[in-house]
Each structure stands twice: as structure tokens, then as C-alpha cells.
Amino acid sequence: MFQLETRPVPSATMRLLSPLIAALLMLASGFVLFTLLGQPALKAFYVFFVQPLTTLYGVGEWLLKATPLLLCSLGLLIAYRANVWNIGAEGQLVMGAIAGGGVALAFPDVSASWLMPAMLVAGVAGGMAWAALPALLRTRFHTNEILVSLMLVYVAGLGLRFLVNGPWRDPEGFNFPQSRMFHEAAILPLLHPEMRVTVAGVLALMLVGLIWLFLSKSWLGFRLTVAGQAPAAARYAGFGERRNVWIAMLISGGFAGLAGVAEVAGPLGQLQPSVSPGYGFAAIIVAFVGRLNPLGALLASLLMSLLYLGGETAQMELGLPAAITGLFQGLLLFYLLAADLFIHYRVRRSERAPAAVLKEATR
């Protein structure tokens, strides 16, 4: 008989291993799934996970999709560490796109170098403003930030649809619901002429380092971590709860907003009814799979990006439904949560069940 028992001290090894175990389990499930769908599993594997990276353009696409995932998850991991459950990054991303894109549309004739920084700042501010609402309602009225931030995702999406259908619709766009294309000064420079990934990728990489410093060396980062792990200890030490909520929400909102503006000023080049295939939600998974650690988030965002890319390739090459990506993402998070059990518990093999011991003793 097997029994779970609490480890005296959580296992640091398992903490690192469990995302790997989760990824392996996800791949194993993929194997089963491909087989069930009547595909030769090895070929499907190749198409899904290897083929996208065989060209320079493919690598560019990989990094391109990893960028918003990484940006969103960097902010989310800070919020989750502080036990602030912002799950509305998707909406904050959209608001960032609206605010940043709005600046681009408002100054169609400006080609000065201040335009791009202004757009980025507007994007960050847009995301922050959208995250400030749940923060305000939680600190003032004790409402649950999970539900409020999630509701605001729908509101932001509808707002964007209104704008591209109405006031911001391109007059020369054959009535398509989208804005005009941004002019050159409002587009982020590419990293390499053969790839679509922009300098936002480099910015995200730099932010990984910054967040790492913030979390491991700064007093504020420490306080947020304490608030997440032991709220009563945070109150005891005098780390105000309201302040923590505000900081966590604003940082995560700001990062999502940045991701949003980087999308419209990058690969999209305009505002469309949908500016993200769910990056804000997938980033939740990235943050967890990355162990709420910025370096982990970097690796996890590359994995998740590959899932998006693989899904597209598999659809084109094998005719598999693209929704398989979402399935893999969900599975990955499930496996991670299950594998995390072994951080705090270990399996003990009890040699004999207690009842058997008692029975034997009565002989």
C-alpha cells in the first residue's frame, strides 16, 4: 500500500523537476492523441515540434509569439507571487493595444522619434489603467479580483470591436472592421530582415533580468513574496495589504499593456477586432510552468510559443484542428499541478497496512 506523507522540508529538486515532468507527460499525451487521431505519431511529432524551427523565418515566428507570452507572464508571476490573482491579462493586453494604437492613429503625420516611446508608454498606461479597476475594487470594496479582471477582458474586447467597427475604422479599408495600417514611425523595427520578430523581443529579454533582480534583491520584491506566502506575516511585519495589491496589479497590467502595444506596433501593424489569440490566458500557464520565476518564464514562453506554432503547422500539413494547441496548454498545466504534489509530499510504501499489523498482533 502506498501512502502520502508530508516532507519535513519542501523538495527543491522537485520544484525544478516538476515542469520537466509535466512537459514530458504532455508529450506522451500528444503521442496518444496523435495515434488516436489516426496520424503516424512520430511524423506528427516532427511536424508539431521540430519542423516549425527548421527555417530562419520559423525561428523568427517562434520568438515573435514568445514575446507577448513572456511579457504578460513576467507581470503575472509577480502578481501571483503576491497572491493577487490577476487573470485578466488578456483584457489589459487589449487595452494596451488600444491606447498605444490610439497614439499611432492620432499622430499619422508625425515621424519624430518620440512617437514610438509615446506609444509604448501609452500601452503600458492602458494596461495599468485596466488593471487598476480590479485593484481599486478589491482594496475599496473587497471584491474578488479574479472575477472583476476576467469580466473586464470581455469589456475590453467589446470596446476594441466598437472602435474598429466605428470611429477608428479605416475609411479606405473596404468596410473591413480594422484601423488603417500604422505609418513607419509607429512600427517597431525588426531584429532581422528575414524574421518578423521585433526589438520588443530584446526588450522582453532585458525585462527578464530586471524582474529577476527585483524579486531576488529588492526589499519591495521580498515584501510582495511574503504577502503571497503568508498574508498574516505580511500584516504583522507591516507590509500594507492595499499597497501590495496595487503594486502587483499595476505591474502585471503594465506588462500586459506593453505586450499589447508591441503586437499592434509589430506583426499586426494596425488595430483589428482581435489582437491576440489568447496570449493573456496562455501567459497564466507560462507563469506557473515557469515556477513564478522570470528565467523559468523565459523557457516556458518558448515552449508555449512552440505549441502555438506547432498547432498552425499541424493544421496546414496534417489537417489537424488548430484547437489542439489549447488542449496541449491545458494538459501541461494539469500535469504541472499534479507533479507539484511531490514538492510537498513523498510517497511512502507502508510495508503492511495498519489493520494487518493489528490482526497479526492478535494471533
Add this chain to the structure above:
Amino acid sequence: MNEGLILALLLSTASAATPLMLAALGELVTERSGVLNLGVEGMMLVGAVAAFATMSQTGSPLLAFGVAMLSGCALSLLFGVLTLHLMTNQVATGLALTLFGVGLAAFVGQPYVGGVVKGVEPLLFGLDPITLLAFVLCGGLWWFLGKSRAGLLLRAVGEKPAVADAIGYPVRRIRYLAVLFGGAMAGLGGAFLSLVNTPMWVEGMTAGRGWIALALVVFATWRPERVLLGAWLFGGMTVLQFHAQALGLAIPSEFLSMLPYLATIAVLVLICRNPRTILLNQPLSLGKTYHPDR
């Protein structure tokens, strides 16, 4: 306004309220046992697609609703195994369930996009059987939680699982049952959307109703009779939105569509404003992992 219009309004409100009511009542039972399952949206979606697929294959509404409930159960069982046996964080697991459910439903539903099935016929006073069932369920749960011994047990487990365990009650088994009930009701609510409300399958067709159901449980301060009130409020709002469009009000449709989401936020603020309201009504152990010490 003539009587016919009022009746029509009432009937459409009822059918808009039913999926919310079913999902919220299910979640209410789950939460009363101390378990917070944020996967309602995912379970509803899977229920919706399962019902639609079954209906297109077999044409039997009974079977379709049954399969939807079973698939909701299956997802909630997954959640139960993770949170109750593997002791994972309930919030994270619930989110995972929703993300997984969205992916799974889209995956399964791919071949059915654009398909049509025959809707379910009214049974009584122009109401379909599921809407009638929702009313019965509401009354039944009111009796169950307030008057029955099993309901007392469920509340006790949601209050202090360690104590219920020490007295000798099977905490985990009771929580499993509550979680499964929540899954079945979410699945049924989803099926209602894809078979009765709009007999078709569209990706993401729940449009946040699972989340609104979660908010309704808070709004109802964990009491079934108040879920009825909340669900009808939201149902009315959805109907209003359609009729405003029909009446040609000069409000862009996007803003009307925002109404239910904004109303959810407003309602949450109204209820949570006084923290004592929540503290006094919320099951004490809600969302907390319980590890029996054996």
C-alpha cells in the same frame, strides 16, 4: 405594452436565466462543501459541445442532456482528483480546468461548427423541461441545505473539514460528491445553451456565463433561493439587450453586450462592500486545501 409581449419577455428571460441558474446552483453546492471550482466556464463549454455533438449524432435530447452532464462530471472529477487527492491549489486548478475545457471544446467541436439541430420543445406554459427542472432544483436545494441531515453534513464539511473528519465523517467523499454535482449542473447549463437557447455550436459560446455563475454564487451569499433572483436579473439584462436592438435604440451593440459583464462587477461591489456579509456567509474553509492527517 400588451400582455403577449410581457409573456414573451418573461419566457425569454426564463430561458436566458436557466443556464446561469443551473451552473450557479451546482457551484453553490460545490462551494458549500468548501471547494472553489473556477472551472465552471470550461465545464459549461464542454457540456455544450457534448450535448450538440450527441444531438447531431442521435437526435435524442434526453441522451444529449445526459451526455452533457456526464462530461461535466468527468471534468469535475479531474478537478476533484487534483484538488482533493493530490491537494493542488484550488484556484490554479480551476483556472487550468477552464483553459483545458476551452481547448477541449474547441477541439471536439471543430466538425460541428455551422451544424444545426432541432431545438427542444416546450413542456408547460411555454417553458422547456430543463427550465422547469431548474426551478425544482432551486427549491430542492433550499430544502436540502436548510432542512436535511445530509445538507447539514455538507455545510459542516465546508465549515471545518478537520472537525468533520475528527467526528468521523468522510470529508473527501462528501467533497467529491459536491464537486461532481457542480460538474453535472455546469454541463447541463452548457447543454441548455447549445440545444435550447441557440440550437447550434459556436466556439466559446458560453461567453463568460460560467464566470458570471461564479459571481452569482457570491451575490446569492451561498443561498439557493437568492440564486434564482440573481439569475433572473441577469437573464432580464440579456433580453433587454436584444430588445433594445430591436427597438432601434441608438446605442452601439458592443456597449449593450458589455452590460452583463459590467452588471456582474456592479453586483459584486454591492455585495462585497461590507466584508462582514461575506465573512458571515462564505463557507469557512472555502478554497483551502485539506490534508487529512492519518
Add this chain to the structure above:
Amino acid sequence: MNAPPPAARLSLRGISKRYPSVIANDAIDLDIAPGEIHAVLGENGAGKSTLMKIIYGVTRPDAGEIVWEGRKLAISSPSMARELGIGMVFQHFSLFETLTVAENIALSIDRPQAELHDEIREVSTRYGLPLDPARLVHSLSVGERQRVEIVRCLLQKPRLLIMDEPTSVLTPQAVQQLFATLRRLAGEGCSILYISHKLDEIRALCERATVLRGGRVSGEADPRLESNDSLARMMIGGELPACTLNPQAPGELRLALNGLSLTSDDPFGTALQDVSLAVHGGEIVGIAGISGNGQQELLAALSGEKKLARADGLSLRGVAAGKLGPSARRALGLGLGFVPEERLGRGAVPEMSLADNALLTGATRAGMLKGPWIQRSKVREFAREVIARFKVKAPDEDALAQSLSGGNLQKFIIGREVMLAPEVMVVAQPTWGVDVGAAMLIRNALIDMRNRGVAVLVISEELDELFMICDRIAVLADGRLSPAIATADASVELIGRWMSGDFSEKDSHVPA
């Protein structure tokens, strides 16, 4: 293997239970006869509670044998224990606050509510434990809640009643009433297992005692024939250490509460009513009282975790500090040190290292920061010093707080606060669940601070402890605070009467 005496109601043979980090019970033998009041004595962590949980079927033993009225069996669940005729009154009550007395009892006894109401009234009056079945449990006092537990057991006509540290929630007078009830039950043939670490009580009540130390049986005795010292030797393997409090004149006023009234954030909490208190440098003031009488609320108000409506409701070194938060009160000018009653999760972050836990309150006072950045070397140095000076048993400063035993973690937390050199020190339940050795070290550390001129306020449920280390004692009862009188002028009877809320100063009767 010895056959159990035929007359025994319950016999345990070689009961063992192992947890990952500790052997809670190691081959324990115990026999209890019908109608016997049998003490299980041992200090915190000796394995008493685990043993009782095994008898009540909550926990299963890894090895050993249980013989109930001559039958060998495995008690697999509490409901089975109840069917056998075993009842248990838990130390931390097993009651549901939001349910009524009758509903709580109905959860253990499957009988129609109306019938239960009558039975509850009947049994509670017969044994002198008055109760209203329709009351909600959260509206009852702690003592009344214990009555619910006892009545619940009695309704099942138990043949063995387990009482786990029952007197910590009772005033000294109520203890006498409880003893009368227990003697009466024993007279009717019910066996009673009485778990305690209080030697006087055991000598007054019990006919036999099994003493546990470190999970093993360290002795058996008739406590009526033993002295406190001889029992203590069995319990801790040595003399009960004492501490001395040399008289000294108090210094200037350091901490004052001025007519503090406060509602509780906890819907089931107790509001504070017009609480006034003065603590001077160089004295230890103790606040006695049973937990749940406003202790939590008072502590939160003192620490700053709950800010007051009026700034002058609380003053620290003459400064009106009521509206300041915890870190402002801790800062140099005011110098408040605070040790909360919960160690894991409030006084320390469980999954953080001792070094990080030193940083928790030490950051600003001990100069561990440079601008917004943490200076790790200083943090480690400080943590190492706390570990060394307070004899904390931990491998190093990287050890996680949750890996320490209760006593060691408490030494670390108290050490951390002491080393931040506070002017005013507030300590809640300093020795709760701590072994005797650590308790003495902690008490001496507090006395040492007092001798150095610090104002010390101790809130404790342990009357013996307060009489040992305090210059003055006050009582908190139902949210009101009694006057503080010199310990030399206080008697257990007086303090006991105050604990029931009657604050008249004179002893109503002089004990013969």
C-alpha cells in the same frame, strides 16, 4: 506478552506511531479500569495527543494492539469509537460556530432534532452543565463550548471519556465544577482518561497516572501519593526549573492604552470595551484570561495590525501612536517589539529561511537595507547571531522556518525581536506548546529585558507562568480589562473571579 487484567476497560499494548520527522508514540502500554480517573501526563510534544487520537480512531497506529473490554480490535474511525462507548472532548474544540448547539450534537448522534432538544436539556441539568440547544455556538463563551462537547459525549452514555487538556479554557472556579462532574461520572462507572501537563490538577483529581516523555512511558504512579517534584522528574527527567524576579522600581511610562474601545474584524470575535493599561520601563505586566475574551483584538491593536480610530488611544513613549501601522511603531523612536501567538504564518513565514525571517521585521531597525536593495550579508549575520544567542537548534540560517520545532521557532522569533533592542516588548502566549527547557530560556530572556529597563507586556493563558514572571497582573474578560495589581497581592482565587468578569477588588471570601 502479558495478558491484560481481565477487569480493564481499555488496554493498550506497544502502541507506536511514527511521523516523518518524529516518533510520536513508541511502544506505549496503558491500562484503565472501569470507573477510574486516569491521568496521562507529559510536557508538550511528549505524544499525549497522538495517543488519544489513536484511541478515538482519528489516527491509526503503525504498530501495537488495542483491547477494549477484553476484545482485541482495531478502532478504525471516530464513529466506531463512539459505538464502542468512547467519547472525547478535544482541546481545540470540534464544534461548528455557524451551527446551533443541537445541530452540532446532531452531527454525532443521529436522532430527530426535537427529541435531541429534550435530551440535551435533561442531561445538561442532571450533570450541572446548563445549555440552550437552540443557541448558535459562536455566541457561546469558551467555557460554554466545552459544555457542549461534554454534553455531546454524555448523550452517548460513554464508558470511557477522554478529556484533552480541558482546563486551559476554564477559570479556576470552573475547574472545580468540572472536577465534580467528572468524579460523579466516574462514580457511575465511566472511566476517564485525563490528559494534562498541570501537576496540581492531576494530584487533585486522578487515581492513577501514566507519564509520557519523548513518546515513551517514563513512569506510572498514584499521583495522590506523589509530590509535584517527583511527578516532574518523571515528566521532564529533572527538577522543574524556576526563575527569580528581583524587585526593582519601575521607570517611566512606556506603553499606555487610554480607554480603548474597538469592534472586532472577526464576526465571531470579541469587542474591546474601554481598555486602559499602563506599562512602565523595567516591569513585566501580565494579562491573564482565557483566549477568545478579546486577546486577539487587543494584540492586533497593540501591534498596529489593526489601526485605531483615535491616535491617542494608544501611546508609545509618550507619542500618540494609535493611527500608526506596525512598521512605524517598530521604528527607532517608538521601539515596539512584538511576538504574536501564531508562530508559523504570522511570526514567521513557513517556507522562508531563518535569514529571510530575520529580514521580516529586522529590515529597517537592523540596517539590512541599502536604498531599495537587501544586503544579504547583514541579514545572515543577524540571523546567525539570533541562532547562537538564543540556542536555536537549526543547522544554519538557511534552514526553513517550518523545519524547526515549535519551541525552537519561538526561541528564534523572540530572539529576533529581543535583538532589535525594543523599548517596549509585547509577547503573546510566550510558551504555548513549547517544551520546559525552551520555556525557561524564553521566560529568562523576558526577565532579562525587564532588568535592562524594557517595558514588557505578556498575554498568556498560563496563570502559573504569569505568577512566576510578572510584576503586575491584570485580567481580560469579555473584552474588558481589570485593574492591574501587584502579583504579590494577587491570589489565584481573585484572578479566577476576575476571569469570570467580576472585577470587584476585594476577595469575597478568605480561604480557610
